[in-house]
Amino acid sequence: xxxxxxxxxxxWRNRRRTLITISAIVFAVLAAIxxxxxxxxxxxxxxxRMVNFNTGHLQIQDYRYDGEASLDNAFHYDETxxxxxxxxxxxxxxxxxxxxxxxxxxxxxxxxxxxxxxxDPEKEQAFNQIGNYLADGRFPxxxxxxxxxxxxxxxxxxxxxxxxxxxxGQGRFGMSASGLFxxxxxxxxxxxxxxxxxxxxxxxxxxxxxxxxxxxxxxLISVQQERHTGAVAAxxxxxxxxxxxxxxxxxxxxxxLLELMEMDLAMPRLLTxxxxxxxxxxxxxxxxxxxxxxxxxFGVLLSVGMKRISLSFVVFIETLIISAMAVxxxxxxxxxxxxxxxxxxxxxxxxxxxxxxxxxxxxxxxxAPDQFFIQGFYVFLIAMAVFLFPLVKILKLNILEAARS
Amino acid sequence: MxxxxxxxxxxxxxxxxxxxxxxxxxxxEIDESEFTALRGPSGSGKxxxxxxxxxxxxxxxxxxxxxxxxxxxxxxxxxxxxxxxNIGFVFQHYNLIPVFTARENVSFIMMLQNRDKREIExxxxxxxxxxxLGDRKDARPAQLSGGQQQRVAVxxxxxxxxxxxxxxxxxxxxxxxxxxxxxxIMETMNRExxxxxxxxxxxxxxxxxxxxxxxxxxxxxxxxxxxxEYGLREG
Numbered sequence: 001x002x003x004x005x006x007x008x009x010x011x012w013r014n015r016r017r018t019l020i021t022i023s024a025i026v027f028a029v030l031a032a033i034x035x036x037x038x039x040x041x042x043x044x045x046x047x048x049r050m051v052n053f054n055t056g057h058l059q060i061q062d063y064r065y066d067g068e069a070s071l072d073n074a075f076h077y078d079e080t081x082x083x084x085x086x087x088x089x090x091x092x093x094x095x096x097x098x099x100x101x102x103x104x105x106x107x108x109x110x111x112x113x114x115x116x117x118x119x120d121p122e123k124e125q126a127f128n129q130i131g132n133y134l135a136d137g138r139f140p141x142x143x144x145x146x147x148x149x150x151x152x153x154x155x156x157x158x159x160x161x162x163x164x165x166x167x168x169g170q171g172r173f174g175m176s177a178s179g180l181f182x183x184x185x186x187x188x189x190x191x192x193x194x195x196x197x198x199x200x201x202x203x204x205x206x207x208x209x210x211x212x213x214x215x216x217x218x219x220l221i222s223v224q225q226e227r228h229t230g231a232v233a234a235x236x237x238x239x240x241x242x243x244x245x246x247x248x249x250x251x252x253x254x255x256x257l258l259e260l261m262e263m264d265l266a267m268p269r270l271l272t273x274x275x276x277x278x279x280x281x282x283x284x285x286x287x288x289x290x291x292x293x294x295x296x297x298f299g300v301l302l303s304v305g306m307k308r309i310s311l312s313f314v315v316f317i318e319t320l321i322i323s324a325m326a327v328x329x330x331x332x333x334x335x336x337x338x339x340x341x342x343x344x345x346x347x348x349x350x351x352x353x354x355x356x357x358x359x360x361x362x363x364x365x366x367x368a369p370d371q372f373f374i375q376g377f378y379v380f381l382i383a384m385a386v387f388l389f390p391l392v393k394i395l396k397l398n399i400l401e402a403a404r405s
Numbered sequence: 406m407x408x409x410x411x412x413x414x415x416x417x418x419x420x421x422x423x424x425x426x427x428x429x430x431x432x433x434e435i436d437e438s439e440f441t442a443l444r445g446p447s448g449s450g451k452x453x454x455x456x457x458x459x460x461x462x463x464x465x466x467x468x469x470x471x472x473x474x475x476x477x478x479x480x481x482x483x484x485x486x487x488x489x490x491n492i493g494f495v496f497q498h499y500n501l502i503p504v505f506t507a508r509e510n511v512s513f514i515m516m517l518q519n520r521d522k523r524e525i526e527x528x529x530x531x532x533x534x535x536x537x538l539g540d541r542k543d544a545r546p547a548q549l550s551g552g553q554q555q556r557v558a559v560x561x562x563x564x565x566x567x568x569x570x571x572x573x574x575x576x577x578x579x580x581x582x583x584x585x586x587x588x589x590i591m592e593t594m595n596r597e598x599x600x601x602x603x604x605x606x607x608x609x610x611x612x613x614x615x616x617x618x619x620x621x622x623x624x625x626x627x628x629x630x631x632x633x634e635y636g637l638r639e640g
Contacts, residue, residue: 002509303461304514304565305485305490306517307517308482
């Protein structure tokens with residue numbers, strides 16, 4: 001307690017200097033968090049989209065499917081498997097079956113490549129609210145022989161609601177697969193590639209078309225929080241042990257998306273690094289001055305019997321208090337600021353560019369807790385690095401020289 | 406009973422370049438309850454001798470015994486611990502912790518000794534009362550005069566209940582009244598509580614009050630006069 005009191009009072013010996021140091025760190029924390037929050041906010045929307053429409057947070061596949069994405073490597077799916085997966089981890093919120101394949105979509109004169117998804121309409125709606133993106137018509141119900149297609153693809157084939165779509169391709173084990181489907185709805189798909197290629201069929205109709213009754217190519221799983229993905233994957237992996245099924249996380253399924261984000265984050269990270277290096281030197285300057293102007297005092301304290309390790313501990317507490325106060329203020333201030341500016345609305349060309357990519361013209365802020373804590377950790381690391389100077393100085397201090405200084 | 410004993414103590418600074426012989430073959434004994442002054446001109450070696458006795462510096466050759474323990478051979482950590490429990494220091498520039506009050510400065514040493522909180526508080530109050538600062542216990546050093554700060558330093562030195570107190574030029578920065586006041590306090594403690602004091606000084610006011618005066622010249626002891634002899638001569 002006495003050490004804490006000593007450290008606390010030492011910090012405020014030069015109030016102005018301490019406040020300037022704290023302000024500098026607060027600024028660095030604030031800038032780093034806001035910069036990261038803006039980036040991550042945009043990415044969270046993108047990941048959310050990709051995870052909901054493409055992969056799920058996690059996906060179960062046959063162990064051969066990753067090497068050869070063929071219907072031949074589909075796996076048997078029933079309510080028992082669904083129940084087992086749902087019970088494997090309480091953080092699992094939804095389990096959605098899909099059959100995916102590529103086929104030719106045709107009108108009466110031309111064909112286009114199409115990504116065909118056999119989905120459970122009710123579960124799919126709950127999973128990604130796909131019905132909310134309907135531009136025309138309706139989403140089919142289970143058991144119907146109808147289709148919904150992306151608006152881009154429909155425009156290219158000059159098809160509309162009520163027209164007939166022909167799907168031609170190959171089913172399971174080389175079976176010929178072709179069928180005619182009335183178009184129940186046109187969807188303005190939020191992912192541009194899928195808008196130009198996606199065709200949704202009720203899962204039973206798709207399985208029948210592809211000679212894959214009771215089989216699916218992927219079982220998509222969503223979890224409560226994205227950060228639970230790894231832990232839930234481990235739980236499901238245990239459940240699937242000794243079966244021919246494997247589980248993938250979304251980064252494993254879309255590594256290129258992750259790489260793209262990592263590349264994009266390189267610049268903000270570099271800026272943060274530069275910011276922290278500058279702040280680190282400022283912090284070091286303060287601690288250096290605090291140390292050098294107290295060498296005589298250190299010498300006296302050692303003379304009267306204070307252990308070097310105890311004296312180092314006091315200086316360590318001083319460094320820690322300064323950094324802890326600065327981090328706490330920085331985090332609080334950045335949280336308030338993010339709340340105030342979230343989301344930033346875009347306008348003009350920038351807004352249009354974002355709309356064209358299928359996103360809302362806003363920059364949403366991320367409030368992911370780890371981005372706040374990680375700044376605290378970085379400042380703690382800086383504090384530790386800065387503390388090395390007084391530590392070495394105290395451990396090597398010549399008592400007489402210090403007392404004479 | 407002998408508290409401090411040095412045997413052929415020598416200290417040479419810069420032995421490989423320009424050797425400076427700060428101490429030459431110094432052998433002394435200081436008994437319990439002594440009130441001893443080390444005097445001599447600047448550079449005579451009195452502060453160096455004090456530092457050796459206090460375990461703040463190591464001799465080039467020779468030995469220092471405190472209560473029979475050879476501190477000149479102790480490791481750094483051992484010496485720090487030894488000082489904490491056996492030696493009190495009073496410095497020329499007071500050297501109090503500026504952010505602590507007088508009471509906290511005195512308590513701090515006892516806290517380092519891991520003493521009971523209630524005992525620390527009680528003893529700190531007693532010591533400050535003894536040095537006449539009962540009404541300034543909560544003042545910080547900057548709020549005290551030089552004389553008052555040095556009295557707090559004496560109280561701090563006594564707080565650890567040391568075997569003896571080393572005072573390096575304790576009155577050098579004090580006016581006559583403050584110096585005499587401080588000497589009164591130390592003399593009273595020496596007489597009534599048998600506390601041993603060893604001063605390095607060239608302040609005649611201190612020398613006049615000492616009961617033993619050791620004179621140093623060029624790192625060696627040139628005279629060592631007991632109280633009666635000194636008192637008689639001065640008288």
